[in-house]
Structures are given as C-alpha cells and as structure tokens.
Amino acid sequence: MFILSKLFWIIAAPGNLALVLLIVGVLLLAFTRWRRRGIWLAGLSTVLLTAMAVLPLGIWMAEPLENRFPQPDLPARVDGIIVLGGSSIPVLSVARGQPALNGGAERLVSFVELARRYPEAKLLFTGGSGSMHSGRPSEAADARAAFIQMGFDPGRVIFEGESRNTQENVAFSLKLAQPQPGETWLLVTSAKAMPRAVGVFRHAGWSVLAWPVDYGTPGDTRLVLDFDMTPGVNRVEGALHEWIGLVAYRILGRTDALFPSAGP
Secondary structure, eight states: OHHHHHHHHHHHSHHHHHHHHHHHHHHHHHHSSOHHHHHHHHHHHHHHHHHHHHSOHHHHHHHHHHHSSOOOOOOSOOSEEEEESOSBOHHHHHHHTSOOBOTTTHHHHHHHHHHHHOTTSEEEEEOOOOOSSTTOOOHHHHHHHHHHHTTOOGGGEEEEOOOOSHHHHHHHHHHHHOOOTTOOEEEEEEGGGHHHHHHHHHHTTOOOEEEEEOOOSOSSOOOOOOOOHHHHHHHHHHHHHHHHHHHHHHHTTSOSSSSOOSOO
8 A cells, every 4th residue: 555655646746736637738749640639638737736836725725724722731740752753864874974854854843842841751752754665765764864963962862763654663763652541641743733733643542632733824814916836836746646645545444534623
C-alpha cells in the first residue's frame, strides 16, 4: 500500500495531472487526427493551472483541516510529547552535512518549547523516510542534529526512525512509548495533517491531545485573486493530499471516522 500510494500521487498531484493533460493534448493536436480531443485536454489543463494560480483554492481546501483542532489550553501536567516527522529533507542533510529543514520546521521548534515547559515528560520523535527507494536516510538523524543546534539535549528524546507514513508512525511509536491509561500525551504536527494523525492514534487506542502548528492559512479566507502559479499549485497539492489521505485511511480501516474532530 505504501508503494501504491506513492505511485498514485505521482499522477494525482494536481500539478502533475495538469502537465500530463497538456502533454497528451499537444501530442493529439500535433500527431493525430483527434485534434478536437487535443484542444479539449490542453484547454482543461490551462483552466486547472489558471484556477490554482488565480484563486485561493488551496487555502479554501486547507482551512477546514487546519480549523478542525483548535490549539487547546495546556494542562498542568503532561506525561509525554510526540512529534511527527515531515520537517526535514534527509537527502539534502546528508549531502550538505547539516540538517536541511523544510516548511514544517515549526514542528521541531514547538516540540522543544513544550519539552522545556514539561521537563518530566517522556519525549518521542517519529519519522523515517517517505521515499520509495530503500536505504534513504532517516528524518530521525536530522531531528537529533536540529535539537543540538537549538541547544536542546537529544538524550531526552526517544527517536523512531523506521516509519514511512502516519500509520507506521503510530504503530512503531506505540511500542516505544508504551503509554499508560490516564496519561496525557501531546501530539505535535502540522495543523492540516492533524485530523488524519489524531484519527490513527485514536484507532490504535492512544488518546492524544492535539497541538497543531505550522499553519498555512489565516482561518477565514474570502475571495482574493492573485496570480502566482507555484504557491497556488503547492497549496492545492498539500491540502488535496490530506483529503485523499483521510478517505483512504478510512477505507483501509486505519481510522474510525472520515473526518476526526476535537470532540469525543
């Protein structure tokens, strides 16, 4: 399923899909008698790319995800804090000899901040490699190096570096953390990924308190026209990835709800 999901997303990613439609349309126009179909496909590609560049589609798609779990009041006692990977690019880290953090770096920053606030809490980082190629470096090594750069002792942290997706994050971390009934665990990850992540934790019987970070939307976006292709496509792809993930995880029985919420 891991490999199938990666292959599916290569085609389903909106930017890639629009490019495929454009290429097929041009080929039909140039080398076949199906010119009308070629014009239709090229036109559809143009409409998709223009919509993603001009309209805030990605923001509209991401806001329900990011608003689903409001950041709660912190409790007086926290027994454990877990942060999901997705904050670095391990291949670049190895090539350049330093942690190459991406737009999800706020996960690590917030994790360290919470760890200092709760010095007695058990700490766990979970994240391996999401690549289809075996032998790729793990995010766990990047996280360790980043903690050292931030002046935080990585010796306090349990590192899980074998997981490839959220379902494996939970399964492998459960064995390492061994949470007990009645304990309070904070879950730190990007706000748009929180519904799917919490759903997997709940399905595994691990009750967590969501601490969403790394917001990409203001929460109440109205119609604002722009013309910026790259951010527009990236935002749509990021949000669509989560919506498809929610549906797929529910179908596969990895969550108990299609759109998990902050309530019971």
